Amino acid sequence: MRIIAENIFRFLLLVIVQVLFLNNLQFTYCTPYIYILFILSLPVACPRWLDLIAGFVMGLTIDMFSNTLGMHTFACVLIAYLRYFTIKLFISEENRITNKPSFHSFGVMPYVKYVILLTVAHHTVLLALEAMTFVNWWITLLRIIISSAVSIAIIIALQFVKRN
Amino acid sequence: MKNLIQFFIRYSIFFLFLLLETTAFLLIVHNTGFQRIVFLSSANSVAARMYQSSESIFDFFKLKQANMKLNEENADLRNRIVGLQNELIRIRNMQNDTAYIPAENDLQYIPAKIINNSTNKYKNYITINKGERDGVAPGMGVIATDGVVGIVKTVSNKFAVIIPILNPEISINSKFKSNNYIGPVEWQGEDYRFANLMDIARHVHVYKGDSIVTSGLTSTFPEGIPVGTVEEFYLGENNAYYTIQIRLAVNFRTLSYVRIIRNNNQSEWENTEKTAQMPTPND
16 A cells, blocks of 8 residues: 555656656756656566556656657556566566665666666657657757766666665 | 467567557557647646646746836837827828728737746647637737747647747748748757748848748738848758748747737638639539
């Protein structure tokens, strides 16, 4: 019960932070999307179908606020699907039983790798979709690199702030 | 049969994944078709209310600038009143012309406040606090004190979403103020200060600083509203058309008040044009 409440709270908090502050950041090539921390922080034991549904709902909510119907949804469902494989790939068996992915439960390096892989996957898909009709691929690439770097930095930094 | 069922159970997660991705993809592809689903855009009441309350906090910090803008506009309007009064006196002194038909007052301005705005995406959108009950409808033009802002896309009861010039979905039919050559203004997705003027043929003389205004050839914007000024232009040896970069008249980052243009003749205008394009019946 506590875990469900905690995740719903995290969902609401991240949506508010994302749509009211981060989406309005006025740097030309940089919009960090840290709301994916919700998907990254779902319990390891969370059933995979619930991962997917949670990703879908999160994506749709962000889409509603930013008028990008479907794009965030697509990227979110993708990383919700990849999450299971990423955990399997980077995190040793005995660490997988713990509840919530973090420095503490995964170890610093595995967690960093986990965050980097999923964030880059999400940003690449999202910004490529957004740019679908555009010829200017260099700018899209620049956006992906800068936005991913900033998102990863923020997500990792949040780990230092939190107590557990 | 048993194998088949086992197969589906085994890959059920993958099928769910495919189902959700297909849904998302359909939403993206049919985005324009879904634009009537107000619920899925930021014009829905939860999203709009949230934006409105956060905007009211930030408003406080923009007050000084808004004040200055209003002052300038006030002064401008006063000047125009003086001009019109002079005109009125001049006309009263002239003889009455019996063939004169007074022009219909077909334009109305609806003031609105921006409650959400972006400038750093490929496709930017603006949400405002006026909607259907205030007379806003999709397709109406939107301007600010400095010039053209964009076109209304989605409308709910109390809110509306605007596509600004900073979105490749629209282009603004514009012309040179000096010589009336016409071309669309389109945004290239890079810098919120600049857009491009297309379709200007090589025989036209272009100068830096030339004013670009709306052409008045569509029912969305009346003639002569500023769009921008020529910043840079380039004409390759083999090009039939100029590449013209214009500096937009409106600063989209500091924008907070806009006016929606309600053209009471818009539907009649468009219907007449549509009828004209239909094949003529033979008789």
